[in-house]
Amino acid sequence: MTDAQKPETVTLYRLQACPFCERVVRKLREYDVEYRSRFVEPLHSRRDIVKEVSGARSVPVLVDPSHGATLSESDTIVDYLDSVYGGS
Numbered sequence: 001m002t003d004a005q006k007p008e009t010v011t012l013y014r015l016q017a018c019p020f021c022e023r024v025v026r027k028l029r030e031y032d033v034e035y036r037s038r039f040v041e042p043l044h045s046r047r048d049i050v051k052e053v054s055g056a057r058s059v060p061v062l063v064d065p066s067h068g069a070t071l072s073e074s075d076t077i078v079d080y081l082d083s084v085y086g087g088s
Contacts, residue, residue, distance in 0.1 A: 008065035010035040013050050015042060020074040021060040027078050031085040 012028065012035050014021035028035050040047050040059060047057040054061045054072045062077045063070050067084060071077045 010066075011038055011063045012036070013038045013040055013053065013061040013063075014059050015040060018059060023074045024060045024062060024077050024081075027081045031081060033081070033085050 010028070010033055012021070012024060014024070014037055016039060025037075038049070040050055044057050047059070050059060050061055051057050053063060054070055056072060058072060060074055060077060061070065061072045062080070064080075064084070069080060069084075071080050
């Protein structure tokens with residue numbers, strides 16, 4: 001597979017030790033989805049990068065450029081991963 005054919009990497013905006021973020025990480029690993037973590041500022045008011053990406057400052061936020069998806073809220077992200085990567 002050439003670089004041009006490789007799917008773009010999923011990015012997960014997250015906090016250290018965030019249980020909602022860890023739930024998404026477990027699901028990404030379950031489906032063997034290649035991703036990169038972007039750890040964000042713990043202080044809510046300083047999460048400008050998250051606001052730029054998703055319109056809000058809460059995490060987790062998942063960006064899947066291969067499918068044109070930007071999602072927030074762990075329930076929504078897990079449902080998305082189940083439907084897109086779960087094979088069912």
